[in-house]
Amino acid sequence: xPAAKDTFAAMNRLPLPQExxxxxxxxxxxxxxxxxSMALGLAGAALLELALSDRVTIARGRGIVADGxxxxxxxxxxxxxxxxxxxxxxxxxxxxxxxxxDVYDRTRGSLITAGVLTQxxxxxxxxxxxxRHELADMAWVVRACSGVRSAVEGREQPDARCxxxxxxxxxxxxxxxxxxxxxxxxxxxxxxxxxxENSPVVQEVxxxxxxxxxxxxxxxxx
Amino acid sequence: xxxxxxxxxxxxxxxxxxxxxxxxxxxxxxxxxxPIAPFAIFGSVYFASGGMxxxxxxxxxxxxxxxxxxxxxxxxxxxxxxxxxxYAGRGxxxxxxxxxxxxxxxxxxxxxxxxxxxxxxxxxxxxxxVPVWAWLIIFVAVNTVINLRGIRMTVTLTKVMxxxxxAVLALFLVIGVWALLQGRGREFSFSPLFNPDTFSWSVVFxxxxxxxLSFLGFDGVSMLVEESTxxxxxxxxxxxxxxxxxxxxxxxxxWVAALxxxxxxxxxxxxxxxxxxxxxxxxGGDTLSRIASTATAISWxxxxxxxxQVAVSRLLYAMARDRQLPSFLAKVSVKHSVPTNAILLxxxxxxxxxxxxxxxxxxxxxxxxxxNMGALVAFVVLHVSVIVHYTIRGxxxxxxxxxxxxxxxxAILIFVVxxxxxxxxxxxxxxxxxxxxxxxxxxAAGRWPALPDLTVPERSA
Numbered sequence: 069x070p071a072a073k074d075t076f077a078a079m080n081r082l083p084l085p086q087e088x089x090x091x092x093x094x095x096x097x098x099x100x101x102x103x104x105s106m107a108l109g110l111a112g113a114a115l116l117e118l119a120l121s122d123r124v125t126i127a128r129g130r131g132i133v134a135d136g137x138x139x140x141x142x143x144x145x146x147x148x149x150x151x152x153x154x155x156x157x158x159x160x161x162x163x164x165x166x167x168x169x170d171v172y173d174r175t176r177g178s179l180i181t182a183g184v185l186t187q188x189x190x191x192x193x194x195x196x197x198x199x200r201h202e203l204a205d206m207a208w209v210v211r212a213c214s215g216v217r218s219a220v221e222g223r224e225q226p227d228a229r230c231x232x233x234x235x236x237x238x239x240x241x242x243x244x245x246x247x248x249x250x251x252x253x254x255x256x257x258x259x260x261x262x263x264x265e266n267s268p269v270v271q272e273v274x275x276x277x278x279x280x281x282x283x284x285x286x287x288x289x290x
Numbered sequence: 291x292x293x294x295x296x297x298x299x300x301x302x303x304x305x306x307x308x309x310x311x312x313x314x315x316x317x318x319x320x321x322x323x324x325p326i327a328p329f330a331i332f333g334s335v336y337f338a339s340g341g342m343x344x345x346x347x348x349x350x351x352x353x354x355x356x357x358x359x360x361x362x363x364x365x366x367x368x369x370x371x372x373x374x375x376x377y378a379g380r381g382x383x384x385x386x387x388x389x390x391x392x393x394x395x396x397x398x399x400x401x402x403x404x405x406x407x408x409x410x411x412x413x414x415x416x417x418x419x420v421p422v423w424a425w426l427i428i429f430v431a432v433n434t435v436i437n438l439r440g441i442r443m444t445v446t447l448t449k450v451m452x453x454x455x456x457a458v459l460a461l462f463l464v465i466g467v468w469a470l471l472q473g474r475g476r477e478f479s480f481s482p483l484f485n486p487d488t489f490s491w492s493v494v495f496x497x498x499x500x501x502x503l504s505f506l507g508f509d510g511v512s513m514l515v516e517e518s519t520x521x522x523x524x525x526x527x528x529x530x531x532x533x534x535x536x537x538x539x540x541x542x543x544x545w546v547a548a549l550x551x552x553x554x555x556x557x558x559x560x561x562x563x564x565x566x567x568x569x570x571x572x573x574g575g576d577t578l579s580r581i582a583s584t585a586t587a588i589s590w591x592x593x594x595x596x597x598x599q600v601a602v603s604r605l606l607y608a609m610a611r612d613r614q615l616p617s618f619l620a621k622v623s624v625k626h627s628v629p630t631n632a633i634l635l636x637x638x639x640x641x642x643x644x645x646x647x648x649x650x651x652x653x654x655x656x657x658x659x660x661x662n663m664g665a666l667v668a669f670v671v672l673h674v675s676v677i678v679h680y681t682i683r684g685x686x687x688x689x690x691x692x693x694x695x696x697x698x699x700x701a702i703l704i705f706v707v708x709x710x711x712x713x714x715x716x717x718x719x720x721x722x723x724x725x726x727x728x729x730x731x732x733x734a735a736g737r738w739p740a741l742p743d744l745t746v747p748e749r750s751a
Contacts, residue, residue: 102627241624285622285629286603288513
C-alpha cells in the first residue's frame with residue numbers, strides 16, 4: 069500500500085520490527101541476544117505494528133482483525149494472513165509463537181531490500197565461509213535509538229510506537245546498545261515503565277513477549 | 291476428556307508445538323531414566339535386597355506402574371506441562387501443591403548432584419589417577435558451561451544416546467551370559483529374584499527404596515504433554531511403556547550381574563559403588579568393566595544431567611512464577627535463552643554437596659535415598675490427588691482407576707518409605723518441616739499459594 073509506505077518514509081523511520089532488529093544487532097551484524105529471544109521480540113514488534121496501525125485489536129490476551137488492509141511493511145503485513153487464517157481462537161501468544169518461526173529472516177530480508185543492511189561474505193582463517201549482514205549506514209541505528217533515548221532521558225513524550233520499542237528493548241535487555249551509561253537494571257526498569265505507562269496494548273504485548281522468552285529458556289526441546 | 295483437550299481452561303494457553311509422537315516420548319522417558327542406570331547403584335541395591343536385586347526392581351516397577359497410572363489420570367485432568375506440583379495444587383489445594391513441589395524439589399535439585407557423583411566415581415574407576423572430587427568439578431564445570439550456552443538435548447540426540455546405551459547394555463548381556471555359560475561366576479539360579487534365606491518384606495521394600503532411583507525420571511514425560519501429538523492419553527501410554535521397557539532392561543542386567551558378582555558375601559556385608567564394574571570384569575575383563583563405567587559416566591554425567599537440568603529449571607520457574615519461591619529463581623538470560631540462576635544454583639549445590647558426599651563411604655547410597663524420599667512422598671500425594679479430584683470432588687464411578695489403583699499404589703509407596711534408610715527418612719522429614727515453615731512464612735507475608743485462574747477464558751469467534 070503506497071500511502072502507508074510513504075508514511076514510514078515521511079517519518080524517516082523504519083517500522084518497529086526493523087528498528088528493533090537494528091538495535092538488537094551490532095553494526096557488524098552479530099546479534100546481541102539468543103535467536104529464539106530475538107525472534108519472539110521481532111514477532112511481538114510486528115504484531116504491535118499492526119495493533120498500533122489499527123489493523124488488529126488486542127485485549128486480555130485475545131486479538132481480532134479489525135482491518136485487513138496492509139500497513140505497507142512486509143514484515144507486519146506478513147503476519148496478517150497468519151492471523152486471518154487463525155486456528156488459535158485469537159490467542160495472541162500463539163500468534164507470536166507462530167510468527168516467530170520466520171520473522172527473523174523476513175525482517176532481515178526487508179532491511180536488505182531497503183538497503184539498510186548489506187550482505188557480506190568473508191572467510192574465517194581463510195577457509196570457512198561466513199555470511200554477515202552488516203549495517204550500510206550507522207544513521208539508521210542512531211535514528212532507531214534516538215526516540216528510545218529521548219524517552220528514557222525524559223526529553224520527549226513517547227508516542228505509542230516509541231513506547232512499544234522501549235518495552236521490547238527492555239524485554240530483550242539490549243539496553244547497552246543505547247549507550248546511556250546507566251546501570252542495566254535501572255535502564256530496563258525505566259524502559260518497561262515507559263511501555264507500561266503508554267498504552268494497555270503495548271503493555272500487554274510486551275508482557276506476553278517476556279513470558280514467551282522465559283518459557284523458551286526452559287523448553288525441553290528447542 | 292479428549293486427547294487434544296485444551297489447556298486454556300486452566301488459565302494457561304497453548305505454548306508448545308504439538309509434534310512429539312509416542313516413540314519420542316518413550317525415548318525421552320528412557321533417556322531420563324537411563325537404560326543402564328543399575329550399573330551405578332547395583333552394589334547398593336544388591337546389599338539392601340539381601341542379594342535379590344531382581345525382586346527389588348520388579349517390585350519397584352510394579353509400584354511405579356501404579357504411580358504412572360495416577361500420573362496419566364492427572365495429566366488427563368490437567369494437561370499442563372508442569373509436574374506433580376501442578377497436579378497436587380490443582381487436584382487438592384494450592385498449599386498441598388506447594389508442599390508436594392517442595393518435596394519433589396529434593397528429588398529434582400539433588401538429582402544432578404547424584405548424577406555428577408556417579409559419573410565421577412565411574413570415571414575414577416576408569417582413570418583412578420584423577421580423584422573423584424576432581425572428576426566432579428570437571429563434570430559440573432563442563433555441564434554448567436554447556437547449559438549456560440543454551441545447548442540441550444534434541445530429539446535426534448536423545449535417540450543417539452539411547453541407541454548407544456542399549457548397545458553397551460547388549461554387549462554386557464551377551465558377554466555376561468556367554469561367561470556364565472562358560473562357567474564363570476555362578477551357575478544360573480533364581481536367587482537374585484527370590485532367596486528364602488534373606489527374604490523378608492522389610493528387606494524387599496527397603497531395597498525398593500534404593501532401586502526406585504533407577505526409575506525416577508519416567509515422570510519427566512509429563513513435561514512434554516503440550517507437545518505430544520496424542521495429548522494426555524499418549525503421555526500416559528508413553529509413561530507405562532517407558533517404565534515396562536526400563537523395568538525389563540533393569541531386571542535383565544541385574545540378574546546377569548548378580549550371578550557374576552565375584553564376592554557375594556562381601557557385597558552383602560558392605561555395599562560397593564563399583565560392584566557392577568567388578569561383575570563386568572568377571573565376564574569380560576578390564577575392557578568390559580571400563581566400557582561399562584565409561585558408558586555410565588557419559589549417560590549419567592552428560593545426557594541425563596542435560597534433561598535433569600531442564601526438569602529442575604522448569605519446576606523452579608513454575609514455583610517462582612507462582613510466587614512460591616524467590617523470583618530470582620525464575621530469572622532467565624535473554625542473551626543465551628537459558629535459566630541462568632537455576633543452572634548456577636544446581637552447579638553450586640552439586641559442587642558443595644557432591645564434593646562432601648564424595649568423601650562419604652555411602653555417599654551415592656545416601657544421596658539416592660534422599661532423592662527417592664522426595665519423589666516417593668510426592669508420588670504418594672499424587673495418588674491422593676487422583677482420589678480427591680476424581681472420587682471425592684468429581685464423584686467418579688470408575689472405582690478401579692480413581693480409587694482402588696491409587697490406594698494400592700499409595701500403600702506400596704508408604705511401605706517403601708517406612709522401610710527406607712533412617713537417615714533419608716530423617717532428612718526427608720527435616721526437609722518437609724522446612725517446607726512447612728516456608729509455607730507458614732508465605733501465609734504470614736500474605737503470599738499464600740495460588741495457581742493461575744481456573745476459569746475458562748472467553749473465546750473469540
